[in-house]
Amino acid sequence: xxxxxxxxxxxxxxxxVGLVSLTVSDRFASIVSVRGGSxxxxxxxxxxxxFGSLSDDYVLVEKFCLQxxxxxxxxxxxxxxxYDHKEKHVKRIIxxxxxxxGTHYDVVKVPEGHCWVEGDNSASSMDSRSFGPVPLGxxxxxxxxxxxxxxxxxxxxxxxxxxxxxxx
Amino acid sequence: xxxxSSFISVVxxxxxxxxxNNYLGTAVxxxxxxxxxxxxxxxxxxxxxxxxxxxLTGKLRPGDVVILxxxxxxxxxxxxxxxGMEGDQVTYVVDPMNxxxxxxxxVPKGHVWVEGDNIYASKDSRNFGAVPYGLxxxxxxxxxxxxxxxxxxxxxxx
Numbered sequence: 313x314x315x316x317x318x319x320x321x322x323x324x325x326x327x328x329v330g331l332v333s334l335t336v337s338d339r340f341a342s343i344v345s346v347r348g349g350s351x352x353x354x355x356x357x358x359x360x361x362x363f364g365s366l367s368d369d370y371v372l373v374e375k376f377c378l379q380x381x382x383x384x385x386x387x388x389x390x391x392x393x394x395y396d397h398k399e400k401h402v403k404r405i406i407x408x409x410x411x412x413x414g415t416h417y418d419v420v421k422v423p424e425g426h427c428w429v430e431g432d433n434s435a436s437s438m439d440s441r442s443f444g445p446v447p448l449g450x451x452x453x454x455x456x457x458x459x460x461x462x463x464x465x466x467x468x469x470x471x472x473x474x475x476x477x478x479x480x
Numbered sequence: 481x482x483x484x485s486s487f488i489s490v491v492x493x494x495x496x497x498x499x500x501n502n503y504l505g506t507a508v509x510x511x512x513x514x515x516x517x518x519x520x521x522x523x524x525x526x527x528x529x530x531x532x533x534x535x536l537t538g539k540l541r542p543g544d545v546v547i548l549x550x551x552x553x554x555x556x557x558x559x560x561x562x563x564g565m566e567g568d569q570v571t572y573v574v575d576p577m578n579x580x581x582x583x584x585x586x587v588p589k590g591h592v593w594v595e596g597d598n599i600y601a602s603k604d605s606r607n608f609g610a611v612p613y614g615l616x617x618x619x620x621x622x623x624x625x626x627x628x629x630x631x632x633x634x635x636x637x638x
Contacts (some may be wrong), residue, residue: 395590397614449549
């Protein structure tokens, strides 16, 4: 009887909700799960391969930083991998454009428009020490808050290792 | 009640605009500060239509004109021509104003090689290297303004 129009209304509501949530997650903030132990102990302090997906951290990523692409030392950011644009990584910004960053073998100057990222767990982290400085245009958002698990809910602090970076 | 439903329509229209702009296509006004894409693009600015579907699905091919975030300043969008995809061997003239010296590179995984059509006055992959695919933001397929250039873009000049 009225079923086609009810279905149509439901479809319209779903479409609107989808549109609005996509816009909000692109422009304001989104929720992302962090996999792997490269940012331990900040995220996923115990990567247990058996229960991996049960204990993944969920974090809040804000997108307002993409208006001006202005970041600070110690910001944790989400960015697309330079080797595969479909993969996203979460790492901490160690160096900004113009900084000199010390690696094991030599000192690198971070070029204009790029940043140097490293995972908090240096022992097992694929970051700028392997793929070099990352263009800021690949950054997708800044991690501000941990939302899960409940006993570690809290804001994500900026922590910059001062000894290895010299700003210009 | 009327105020609420018109608020919802405004929000819905804004979100529809955002999703279309980011996932389907966009009108891009390009003020080309340098003549890097002459003669394909006009020196005093063009109104172009760019679509995002090719970029998102990975269906770009060498010869396409693309817009991308500049690796040197992320707030700037530049327009260049796609020359090589990952794995391709690209031979390019390093400094056409001063010499004929050529160099060949293999485009690394996940990157693309872009050059302006006017290599004498273009800052492109010859200066800042291969560009990660994630920086590409759309494929330009139509010129709206200037009126004399209305239509699809010319292929790479030989």
